[in-house]
Amino acid sequence: MPPLTRERVLKTAVRLADREGINAVTMRRLARKLGAGAMSLYYHVPDKDALLDGMVDLVFAEIELPPTDLDWKAALRRRAISSREALLRHPWAVGRMEATKAPGPSDLRLHDAVLGCLLRAGFSVEMAIQAYSVQDAYIYGFALQERTLPPGGREDFARVAKKRVREVESKLEDVARMYPNLATVVGGYVAMHGYDAAEAFEVGLDVILDGLERLRT
Amino acid sequence: MPPLTRERVLKTAVRLADREGINAVTMRRLARKLGAGAMSLYYHVPDKDALLDGMVDLVFAEIELPPTDLDWKAALRRRAISSREALLRHPWAVGRMEATKAPGPSDLRLHDAVLGCLLRAGFSVEMAIQAYSVQDAYIYGFALQERTLPPGGREDFARVAKKRVREVESKLEDVARMYPNLATVVGGYVAMHGYDAAEAFEVGLDVILDGLERLRT
DNA sequence: TTCCAAATCGTACACTGTACGAAGAATGTT
DNA sequence: AACATTCTTCGTACAGTGTACGATTTGGAA
Numbered sequence: 001m002p003p004l005t006r007e008r009v010l011k012t013a014v015r016l017a018d019r020e021g022i023n024a025v026t027m028r029r030l031a032r033k034l035g036a037g038a039m040s041l042y043y044h045v046p047d048k049d050a051l052l053d054g055m056v057d058l059v060f061a062e063i064e065l066p067p068t069d070l071d072w073k074a075a076l077r078r079r080a081i082s083s084r085e086a087l088l089r090h091p092w093a094v095g096r097m098e099a100t101k102a103p104g105p106s107d108l109r110l111h112d113a114v115l116g117c118l119l120r121a122g123f124s125v126e127m128a129i130q131a132y133s134v135q136d137a138y139i140y141g142f143a144l145q146e147r148t149l150p151p152g153g154r155e156d157f158a159r160v161a162k163k164r165v166r167e168v169e170s171k172l173e174d175v176a177r178m179y180p181n182l183a184t185v186v187g188g189y190v191a192m193h194g195y196d197a198a199e200a201f202e203v204g205l206d207v208i209l210d211g212l213e214r215l216r217t
Numbered sequence: 218m219p220p221l222t223r224e225r226v227l228k229t230a231v232r233l234a235d236r237e238g239i240n241a242v243t244m245r246r247l248a249r250k251l252g253a254g255a256m257s258l259y260y261h262v263p264d265k266d267a268l269l270d271g272m273v274d275l276v277f278a279e280i281e282l283p284p285t286d287l288d289w290k291a292a293l294r295r296r297a298i299s300s301r302e303a304l305l306r307h308p309w310a311v312g313r314m315e316a317t318k319a320p321g322p323s324d325l326r327l328h329d330a331v332l333g334c335l336l337r338a339g340f341s342v343e344m345a346i347q348a349y350s351v352q353d354a355y356i357y358g359f360a361l362q363e364r365t366l367p368p369g370g371r372e373d374f375a376r377v378a379k380k381r382v383r384e385v386e387s388k389l390e391d392v393a394r395m396y397p398n399l400a401t402v403v404g405g406y407v408a409m410h411g412y413d414a415a416e417a418f419e420v421g422l423d424v425i426l427d428g429l430e431r432l433r434t
Numbered sequence: 435t436t437c438c439a440a441a442t443c444g445t446a447c448a449c450t451g452t453a454c455g456a457a458g459a460a461t462g463t464t
Numbered sequence: 465a466a467c468a469t470t471c472t473t474c475g476t477a478c479a480g481t482g483t484a485c486g487a488t489t490t491g492g493a494a
Contacts, residue, residue, distance in 0.1 A: 256442075
């Protein structure tokens with residue numbers, strides 16, 4: 001068994017959260033995975049909150065920085081897509097990414113790189129802040145929504161939607177009367193054509209990036 | 218003491234979460250506030266998860282539906298701003314709003330109204346879904362960010378930023394070397410001019426709504 | 435009164451984070 | 465070699481969590 005280090009503790013915690021959900025990450029269970037006693041963890045991490053912050057920073061570290069050899073829109077597009085993918089791999093991190101008072105080094109690195117990309121592209125400081133805020137809100141909000149959605153492509157999604165409709169079949173008229181638009185959209189459209197989250201993310205992303213262009217001085 | 222009902226349980230839980238944070242909402246503490254025994258709650262609510270879902274639906278109920286007598290953009294603008302305000306009053310709800318498998322009645326009502334607004338405005342079903350997804354992602358993502366920010370207007374914000382800068386004063390050169398853009402933006406701009414979250418929200422919102430216009434048929 | 439359902443709640447159990455302090459392992463200093 | 469210091473591990477204990485189970489109380493109908 002390799003030696004206990006902060007890094008191994010954090011990585012093991014991330015793996016555990018990925019596989020069994022964030023609620024499975026308790027000090028005792030994590031320690032057991034590491035072949036250690038529960039209290040040994042406290043030598044490497046001050047408390048559980050810091051453990052979670054450390055895990056989140058590992059997720060930040062997986063996000064690709066905006067490449068400096070592309071124009072700003074293409075570069076930020078890449079980092080946005082990379083962010084979504086990281087959050088998809090680690091859905092438990094979504095609610096905490098922007099919510100920590102003590103951002104880790106990877107978090108700061110990414111923030112700095114994105115701001116740099118915007119400033120180099122000619123955004124004023126004020127507009128760069130604005131542009132950053134919009135993008136990040138979209139990315140994390142989308143990940144929040146996606147966390148509830150069934151994984152997979154269009155077909156998987158259509159199948160799930162059909163099942164959902166069948167579940168409320170008995171009171172279908174009531175539902176259609178109370179929520180006519182929802183019935184149209186879910187029952188009529190999604191059950192037929194499905195929904196591709198990756199595609200939807202990119203469409204929305206382009207709406208935003210194109211809109212941001214007009215904020216440039 | 219009024220009788221124990223599901224409604225009173227939920228409302229009291231919301232008040233408790235608003236005042237002392239979501240972690241203060243434990244079955245025992247909530248029961249004490251209600252003048253009841255802990256186990257009495259379980260007659261009105263199946264378990265704690267359902268309690269939280271019920272609380273979230275109360276927050277949804279506070280959100281203004283898009284008015285039907287306005288054009289689609291103005292109507293959706295109103296509901297977006299109303300959503301932000303509700304989430305600002307109940308920050309603990311942010312992470313759970315779009316994350317529940319069993320949406321409550323107010324949740325469904327709002328979804329239905331927004332979709333109706335978009336369909337009436339001439340969006341195709343596919344584009345309505347897309348437009349909905351972008352808006353909600355932005356709204357919840359922004360609320361997620363704002364949860365960490367200090368409350369108040371531009372001046373309060375500038376004050377906090379200045380304090381933050383003073384805290385790292387000793388290693389200021391290191392920080393500026395590692396994160397030059399962050400140093401420029403936070404130390405240079407925000408500490409001077411502050412940041413107005415309400416304003417930033419509306420600017421971003423307009424970027425999105427204007428961008429969505431082009432998705433219409 | 436008698437009866438039943440609705441509503442309340444006390445006790446107990448498994449599990450949580452972590453304070454405290456003892457113990458062991460590793461590394462230098464004479 | 466022996467000792468001193470620091471680094472690292474961890475057992476025990478405690479207050480607090482959600483809730484299963486079953487007993488009890490309440491309130492109205494017969």
